[in-house]
Amino acid sequence: MIFNIDTAKKTAELLLQINAIKLNPKNPFTWASGWKSPIYCDNRITLSFPPIRNYIRDEFAKCIEKEYGRPDVIAGVATGAIGIGVLVAEQMGLPFVYVRPEPKKHGRQNQVEGFLQKGQNVVVVEDLISTGKSSLMAVEALKEAGANVKGMFAIFTYGFDVSVENFKAANVKLRTLGNYDTLLDLATAKQYITEAEQETLKEWRNNPDTWGQ
Numbered sequence: 001m002i003f004n005i006d007t008a009k010k011t012a013e014l015l016l017q018i019n020a021i022k023l024n025p026k027n028p029f030t031w032a033s034g035w036k037s038p039i040y041c042d043n044r045i046t047l048s049f050p051p052i053r054n055y056i057r058d059e060f061a062k063c064i065e066k067e068y069g070r071p072d073v074i075a076g077v078a079t080g081a082i083g084i085g086v087l088v089a090e091q092m093g094l095p096f097v098y099v100r101p102e103p104k105k106h107g108r109q110n111q112v113e114g115f116l117q118k119g120q121n122v123v124v125v126e127d128l129i130s131t132g133k134s135s136l137m138a139v140e141a142l143k144e145a146g147a148n149v150k151g152m153f154a155i156f157t158y159g160f161d162v163s164v165e166n167f168k169a170a171n172v173k174l175r176t177l178g179n180y181d182t183l184l185d186l187a188t189a190k191q192y193i194t195e196a197e198q199e200t201l202k203e204w205r206n207n208p209d210t211w212g213q
Contacts, residue, residue, distance in 0.1 A: 001157060001164075002182065003063045003175045011059070011178035012186045014052050015156065020045040021183065023193050025200040028212055036212030038197075038204050043127040043155045047083045057087040059177055060153055064123050065092070067175060068150045072120035073097055075112075075147075077138040080127035084155070088125055099124075099138040111141045118146030129157035129176065132166040139172055151175065156183075158205060180205060 002008045015021040022029075025038040046053050064071070076085025076098040089096035097114030116122070122142055126135050139149050151173035157163065159180045167174045188198045204211045 001159070001174060001176055002179050003059075003067075003153075003177065005182065007059055007063075008176075008178045008182040009186055011056070011155065012183040013190070014055065015041070015043070015046070015178065016183075016187060016190070016192055018045055018049055018052060021156070023187060023197070023201065025193070025197045025204075035208050037208065038201050039158075041128055041156055041158075044080055044083070046155070053084065053087060056084060056155060056177065057091050060084070060088045060125060061091040063175060063177070064088070064153060068121070068123055070094070071123045071150055073114075073116060073122045073147070075099055075116075075122050075124045075138070075142055077124065077126045077135055081125050081154075084127060085125040097122075099141050101134065101137070112145045112147075116142075116145055116147060120147055122147040122149050124149060124152040126152055126154040127156075129154045129163055129174065131160060132163035132174075136166060136170050136172060139170065153177075156180075158208075160205065160208065 020043055022040045028036045028038045029040040031037055046056055073095045074085055074089035076082045078098050078100050082098050086096050097112055097116050100111050103109045103111040129135060142149050154176045156178045157176045184198050184201055187193045188195055
């Protein structure tokens with residue numbers, strides 16, 4: 001799923017440095033879903049650090065071109081991936097659109113915002129993959145608009161089994177710059193967490209919906 005192990009290590013290190021990823025097994029976070037989690041990831045923070053956002057932009061552009069050549073359009077998933085999606089599209093000299101979670105209730109009632117022609121090849125940019133549900137809803141919206149979705153690139157994935165199954169069922173190819181396993185190995189090596197905390201974080205990933213209850 002990751003494009004390159006060296007990129008995955010570098011991405012993990014950068015996200016930890018700026019606290020875009022926080023690891024706190026002793027005082028877990030509560031996600032919007034109600035899940036208790038020892039990790040919280042907010043990749044929007046990367047936009048506030050020019051060298052880091054530029055690194056992510058460049059890696060996305062390089063990986064997309066190597067995997068798919070030059071698509072016709074880059075699409076970002078609202079709202080978290082709009083910023084980085086624009087940067088990637090600008091770097092590649094390509095048009096950009098973004099996909100809302102649902103159509104607007106007024107005006108033209110668009111779900112896909114921007115100029116998109118039927119039959120155009122689109123690569124989707126996402127900031128974070130958890131279950132993959134919202135990301136795949138964006139893919140479906142693009143397909144309904146007539147796009148030929150080549151695949152999706154994301155900054156980071158938790159690597160839940162359910163997300164792997166969801167992407168497989170939807171027949172959507174996913175590549176990520178970073179992933180959970182590489183993050184934990186690096187966080188332990190750099191002493192962000194202890195080996196015991198690493199085991200706790202591994203246990204959470206196996207049963208995120210019931211962990212901590």
